[in-house]
Amino acid sequence: MILIGLGLSVKYGEANLTRVLGLSSAYLFHVGYLCLIIGCITLLLGLAGWYGATKESRNTLFFCFLLMVIILILEITAAVVVLALFRMVREMVLEHTFVTLRKNYRGYNEPDDYSEQWNLVMEKLKCCGVNNYTDFSGSSFEMTTGHTYPRGCCKSIGTAACDGHTVSRDVIHQKVTQVQL
Known part of the structure; x- marks a missing residue:
């Protein structure tokens, strides 16, 4: 629920820094959409796990376990990619912000x-x-x-x-x- 709320606040909120960053703020909106998607998937996965536990369904619980392992692997992969590219992305955003400031x-x-x-x-x-x-x-x-x-x-x-x-x-x-x- 927190991820869904965060995604909605990024999507519909008025943030001062997103106006200042200009085009580079589009990345923040992508993060907002990502939070919405992950929040919805997590909510559905939690509901499926709850259903499997209350009905004592092995297949449903196994399905939830596999999805959670896949999501964990994807999160670790995404974290490694972000850490590897962080410096380059940060420099690009700062350069774009600098050029935009001088111009606008x-x-x-x-x-x-x-x-x-x-x-x-x-x-x-x-x-x-x-x-x-x-x-x-x-x-x-x-x-x-x-x-x-x-x-x-x-x-x-x-x-x-x-x-x-x-x-x-x-x-x-x-x-x-x-x-x-």
Whole structure:
């Protein structure tokens, strides 16, 4: 039931990070569908096992046992594949997010959803861009505003030092704070 609920929340929920990630968030929706499918199969398997136990049916219990062994083998195989490809997938997602940020981020003055979500992410995670404030160098944000970084990068947004040009460690977040994917 938890997997079904998780799958439905990913499918129908409004997550800020999925908006920020853009096309790479499609993978999160695939994970949601996978959770739905696994949850439904597990629920049906549990019901079949319960039925086999109450009716004392050897064939039904043996069928449930075989399905559980097959599912266990598939889970172990999937875990090995994910662990083997994790670094490559993570780098691809971060590169895509970086390119998308440089292209689509407009700042606080532009009321588009993408910029608003990035502003929220930078404020909540206390970070600046994907890697650091240099992500905005040569970006559409810098071209339109002339600022080196947006206000969301500042430690205190309302201060005079948060002018979009002062890159001191006392003014902006410079450490890399990345969401573990």
